[in-house]
Amino acid sequence: METLHIATTPFEGQRPGTSGLRKKVKxxxxxxxxxxxxxxxxxxxxxxxxxSLVVGGDGRYFNREAIQVILRLAAANGVRRLIVGRGGLFSxxxxxxxxxxxxxxxxxxxxxxxxxxxxxxxxxxxxxxxxGGPAPESVTEAIFARTxxxxxxxxxxxxxxxxxxLGTFRLGETEIEIIDPVSDYADLxxxxxxFDAIHHLFNSGHFQMRxxxxxxxxxxYAIEILENRLGAAPxxxxxxxxxxxxxxxxxxxxxxxxxxxxxxMHGSDGLDFGAASDGDGxxxxxxxxDCFVTPSDSLAILAANAHLLPGYRQGIRGIxxxxxxxxxxNRVADFxxxxxxxxxxxxxxxxxLLDAGRITLCGEESFGTGSDHVREKDGxxxxxxxxxxxxxxxxxxxxxxTDHWKRFGRNFYTRHDYEGVDLDAxxxxxxxxxxxLPDLPGxxxxxxxxSYADDFAYTDPIDGSVSERQGIRxxxxxxxxxxxxLSGTGTSGATLRVxxxxxxxxxxxxxxxxxxxxxxxxxxxxxxxxxESRTGRTEPDVVT
Ligand code: VG1
Ligand code: CO
Numbered sequence: 001m002e003t004l005h006i007a008t009t010p011f012e013g014q015r016p017g018t019s020g021l022r023k024k025v026k027x028x029x030x031x032x033x034x035x036x037x038x039x040x041x042x043x044x045x046x047x048x049x050x051x052s053l054v055v056g057g058d059g060r061y062f063n064r065e066a067i068q069v070i071l072r073l074a075a076a077n078g079v080r081r082l083i084v085g086r087g088g089l090f091s092x093x094x095x096x097x098x099x100x101x102x103x104x105x106x107x108x109x110x111x112x113x114x115x116x117x118x119x120x121x122x123x124x125x126x127x128x129x130x131x132g133g134p135a136p137e138s139v140t141e142a143i144f145a146r147t148x149x150x151x152x153x154x155x156x157x158x159x160x161x162x163x164x165x166l167g168t169f170r171l172g173e174t175e176i177e178i179i180d181p182v183s184d185y186a187d188l189x190x191x192x193x194x195f196d197a198i199h200h201l202f203n204s205g206h207f208q209m210r211x212x213x214x215x216x217x218x219x220x221y222a223i224e225i226l227e228n229r230l231g232a233a234p235x236x237x238x239x240x241x242x243x244x245x246x247x248x249x250x251x252x253x254x255x256x257x258x259x260x261x262x263x264x265m266h267g268s269d270g271l272d273f274g275a276a277s278d279g280d281g282x283x284x285x286x287x288x289x290d291c292f293v294t295p296s297d298s299l300a301i302l303a304a305n306a307h308l309l310p311g312y313r314q315g316i317r318g319i320x321x322x323x324x325x326x327x328x329x330n331r332v333a334d335f336x337x338x339x340x341x342x343x344x345x346x347x348x349x350x351x352x353l354l355d356a357g358r359i360t361l362c363g364e365e366s367f368g369t370g371s372d373h374v375r376e377k378d379g380x381x382x383x384x385x386x387x388x389x390x391x392x393x394x395x396x397x398x399x400x401x402t403d404h405w406k407r408f409g410r411n412f413y414t415r416h417d418y419e420g421v422d423l424d425a426x427x428x429x430x431x432x433x434x435x436x437l438p439d440l441p442g443x444x445x446x447x448x449x450x451s452y453a454d455d456f457a458y459t460d461p462i463d464g465s466v467s468e469r470q471g472i473r474x475x476x477x478x479x480x481x482x483x484x485x486l487s488g489t490g491t492s493g494a495t496l497r498v499x500x501x502x503x504x505x506x507x508x509x510x511x512x513x514x515x516x517x518x519x520x521x522x523x524x525x526x527x528x529x530x531x532e533s534r535t536g537r538t539e540p541d542v543v544t
Contacts, residue, residue: 005152008152011030019348020127025117025122028125032153038070038125040150051079054128055084055110056095057109059243075172092281094221095109097184104130112279113282129351134375137465165178166178181220182221188373193384198384211226261287267290289396297401299321303316303336304336306360315336318333322346323342323343327501341358345366347375354372354375355375356462365413406507422493427486448476448524456470471485483497515543
């Protein structure tokens with residue numbers, strides 16, 4: 001079959017953000033736009049020639065078309081073997097699992113995660129390395145550099161591959177294997193957790209749960225694992241059919257966007273356990289009856305209890321949390337006498353620590369939790385971890401949470417997002433904060449005294465690479481913190497994220513309302529950054 005050499009010219013702005021290249025679908029539909037980026041991946045990763053690659057996405061609008069383009073380019077560029085999820089589907093953690101299991105040279109994930117899907121919404125593409133994790137900055141920068149000088153891409157003139165048929169096909173010299181996207185992942189989960197114990201919990205007659213797949217990728221995974229393998233009642237998985245536009249919703253598992261599920265958790269006949277995942281299946285939200293577990297607390301609780309579960313019985317080696325994630329995990333690490341790392345936002349920064357065996361668990365405040373079983377955050381993994389814990393401890397979510405706070409103290413936590421802010425205004429706000437930094441230490445703000453203030457920079461302890469300007473950190477003597485950063489996953493305007501945390505040792509005060517309790521800190525944060533005068537916003541758009 002003849003390889004076509006198609007002349008092309010660079011597109012501006014193909015620099016991957018926190019998690020790959022995310023743009024409006026319309027941007028990706030420009031002729032050559034996706035081709036250029038994929039060719040840049042193939043050109044900058046020579047080991048893919050003659051190697052193998054996993055390809056799949058979260059099923060959002062444009063997923064199938066994009067996969068056809070990628071398969072042709074990969075084949076034309078001499079990739080020997082392509083492993084594709086049936087229907088073009090793979091959750092992000094399942095891609096990671098499959099890359100590792102079949103020892104491929106990498107994978108391409110198509111997703112814009114929790115961003116809405118549809119012709120006028122978002123699409124995204126991300127390259128994962130041979131360890132199964134998001135490519136480190138050195139690789140994403142090499143891809144970006146290549147997009148700026150690209151002048152041709154290679155492809156084949158072939159009809160579309162049938163993505164819905166399991167089996168092995170040829171495309172030119174390349175072998176394409178269409179596999180069940182669920183089974184390898186489900187097997188891995190079965191190896192980590194006590195499925196018998198969870199099965200007994202489901203059969204006990206006094207345990208009611210729902211998992212909300214939000215019409216996104218985790219539907220088929222959750223049905224197979226929770227309903228088929230663990231015997232949960234049919235219907236336990238809600239919104240379980242993946243849709244190209246996620247039913248018009250925001251597939252973002254938080255209190256604002258998973259309201260249908262949240263409403264089922266209240267009162268004496270509320271569910272015992274509720275959980276949800278996002279567009280591509282790497283995020284998780286954990287709920288109990290009248291109770292919400294913040295992702296920061298979840299990481300700390302998983303760390304404190306990991307030894308009770310089969311996959312982690314030997315104990316954990318270390319923990320990492322992204323910088324804006326609360327310091328609750330540090331308290332557990334101190335107690336266990338293990339290291340706790342603080343990394344920039346984005347899962348790619350955990351990869352080296354996981355590969356080097358320095359950490360077992362890691363997490364982000366943005367509903368991301370994971371372990372060394374794969375190299376992505378993993379929504380269903382976190383849900384199964386909690387279910388296994390509930391089964392072993394024979395306690396409710398609320399009891400486990402309250403116990404944890406009693407033992408370690410509570411890190412009250414909230415994040416305020418200001419979305420669709422004017423880009424210049426947002427950058428001006430961050431510059432303003434940067435200018436304030438040198439004078440902040442020692443200053444009194446409200447009832448708090450600043451102990452340190454910086455623009456977070458991270459030196460990777462394994463390869464020594466340095467990542468600067470990762471967010472403004474203001475720490476107070478009380479242990480409270482305010483963090484500001486701009487989102488790197490949005491597709492229009494800027495999103496300002498303000499992360500707030502304070503520590504409360506007194507159990508008598510552990511049950512205060514989070515937003516009330518954090519009000520003084522919120523006011524400090526708004527005033528210091530001049531949020532209202534610079535962005536015109538008086539209140540955040542999303543509070544988590
Ligand atoms: C957000 C989160 C970050 C997460 C990233 C990708 O990035 O804050 O913690 O790793 O999304 O998650 P940002 O730059 O918008 O703050 V996912 O589930 O969108 O792949
Ligand atoms: Co995601």
